[in-house]
Amino acid sequence: MTRDPLDRYYTPDALALGCMRALLSGAHRPDVVLEPCSGGGAFGRAALSLGVPAALGCDIDPDAAPGYPCERVPAATWSPALPANKRVWIVTNPHYVGVYETVAALRALQERTGAEVLALLLRETTIGQLMCGTDPPHALHVSAIRPRWGGAGGAGLSSGDTCGSVLSVWRRIGPAAESWRIPTTIHALPPWRPKGKAAAETPQPRLF
Numbered sequence: 001m002t003r004d005p006l007d008r009y010y011t012p013d014a015l016a017l018g019c020m021r022a023l024l025s026g027a028h029r030p031d032v033v034l035e036p037c038s039g040g041g042a043f044g045r046a047a048l049s050l051g052v053p054a055a056l057g058c059d060i061d062p063d064a065a066p067g068y069p070c071e072r073v074p075a076a077t078w079s080p081a082l083p084a085n086k087r088v089w090i091v092t093n094p095h096y097v098g099v100y101e102t103v104a105a106l107r108a109l110q111e112r113t114g115a116e117v118l119a120l121l122l123r124e125t126t127i128g129q130l131m132c133g134t135d136p137p138h139a140l141h142v143s144a145i146r147p148r149w150g151g152a153g154g155a156g157l158s159s160g161d162t163c164g165s166v167l168s169v170w171r172r173i174g175p176a177a178e179s180w181r182i183p184t185t186i187h188a189l190p191p192w193r194p195k196g197k198a199a200a201e202t203p204q205p206r207l208f
Helices: 013-024 042-049 099-113 124-132 176-181 196-200
Strands: 032-036 054-058 088-092 117-123 139-142 165-171 185-188
Touching: 013 042, 013 088, 013 117, 013 165, 032 042, 032 099, 042 054, 042 088, 088 099, 099 117, 099 124, 117 124, 124 165
Parallel strands: 032 054, 032 088, 088 117, 139 185
Antiparallel strands: 117 165, 139 165
């Protein structure tokens, strides 16, 4: 299937909310969440709904309507205006076309902004190459549920994604070249599309 030219596969709100809950569990809460590749803006909206004070985004998609400030610029050149001395996280579902270059660009954005956390929702098929590179993620949270994407691209799918999703996390602990020295931890992403009261009350594990 030919992919949408702007790679518009919007993250379901329930999945973004599940990812944000996992990220916020046991961690210092950010003051600002950045969502490059905003698309439908699911991660920024999830952060705001969970009490994060502010969210900012960017996307070249002219139809992107995240519900918070979104600049129409590429993620690779984005330089958001950030308040001083604020804790910043970057959380997004990056474009899949050229995904490895996009991951590198978002790691550079993490350095430019001083973001403590970079969390990317990636397809399982990208993880092997990242783990074999010089800058592997510090934590992987694997979703047992395969999502159905929104947006112009997702609307063209007759069923859910044929590949699993993994929330991949990099912490800002020094130069990216030293990232490989930290062992990667692997976890299950808590159910984000629960069935029944018991599933909804499943304890949320620490992400890092």
